[in-house]
Amino acid sequence: MTTFSDLTGAVTKDIQTTLTAQEAFNWLVEGHDRFKSESPRERSRADMLDGAAGGQFPYAAVLGCIDSRAPIEQIFDAQIGDLFVARVAGNVVNPDVLGSLEYACKYAGTKVILILGHTSCGAVGAAWGGVEDGNITGLLAKIKPAVDTVQAKVGSDATPDNLNACVAENVHVACNALRAQSDILAGLEKDGTIVIAGGVYNVAKGEVEFLTKP
Numbered sequence: 001m002t003t004f005s006d007l008t009g010a011v012t013k014d015i016q017t018t019l020t021a022q023e024a025f026n027w028l029v030e031g032h033d034r035f036k037s038e039s040p041r042e043r044s045r046a047d048m049l050d051g052a053a054g055g056q057f058p059y060a061a062v063l064g065c066i067d068s069r070a071p072i073e074q075i076f077d078a079q080i081g082d083l084f085v086a087r088v089a090g091n092v093v094n095p096d097v098l099g100s101l102e103y104a105c106k107y108a109g110t111k112v113i114l115i116l117g118h119t120s121c122g123a124v125g126a127a128w129g130g131v132e133d134g135n136i137t138g139l140l141a142k143i144k145p146a147v148d149t150v151q152a153k154v155g156s157d158a159t160p161d162n163l164n165a166c167v168a169e170n171v172h173v174a175c176n177a178l179r180a181q182s183d184i185l186a187g188l189e190k191d192g193t194i195v196i197a198g199g200v201y202n203v204a205k206g207e208v209e210f211l212t213k214p
């Protein structure tokens with residue numbers, strides 16, 4: 001088994017192929033530990049570009065929010081060729097995101113999908129408050145199921161705790177949407193080819209809380 005610290009350049013096809021879904025998830029966790037301890041793994045830029053020229057073999061795909069305070073690659077100390085990253089406000093699942101993740105896992109060999117919400121999410125806050133405006137309305141409708149679930153338990157006060165509970169619920173909703181709306185992803189998860197996990201990044205602490213782990 002190749003460990004992340006063995007890498008000198010980009011992830012190769014051989015490495016991606018031999019990596020289990022659990023090991024790929026561990027690489028995300030280890031990368032985040034390096035981010036937290038401010039000890040990034042240095043790799044040769046030239047070697048990574050050499051690898052990139054020959055193809056891409058990312059170990060994980062992350063669906064995150066567009067929020068400027070939650071930069072996916074930095075959070076996981078990832079570089080060229082490491083991650084597929086999809087970003088959309090509120091890290092919601094839509095048909096184009098599903099197609100992107102299906103491609104990442106079925107055709108490009110990625111072993112992990114992580115849905116990453118974050119604290120102080122403006123999209124979740126807007127959905128909580130029932131904002132309607134332009135195309136934002138349709139986006140927020142995808143967060144509404146999480147809002148309804150959490151408000152049924154705690155009421156509609158927009159406290160930080162309630163909003164963060166909604167952020168976490170929205171991650172669970174997105175994980176389940178992958179399974180419910182994609183036969184490809186559900187099948188790959190069922191046969192152990194991939195894992196689907198969720199987490200919440202705390203923008204004040206710079207730390208991810210993994211909600212579900214393989």
Ligand SMILES: [Zn+2]
Binds near residue numbers: 065089120
């Ligand atoms: Zn957000």
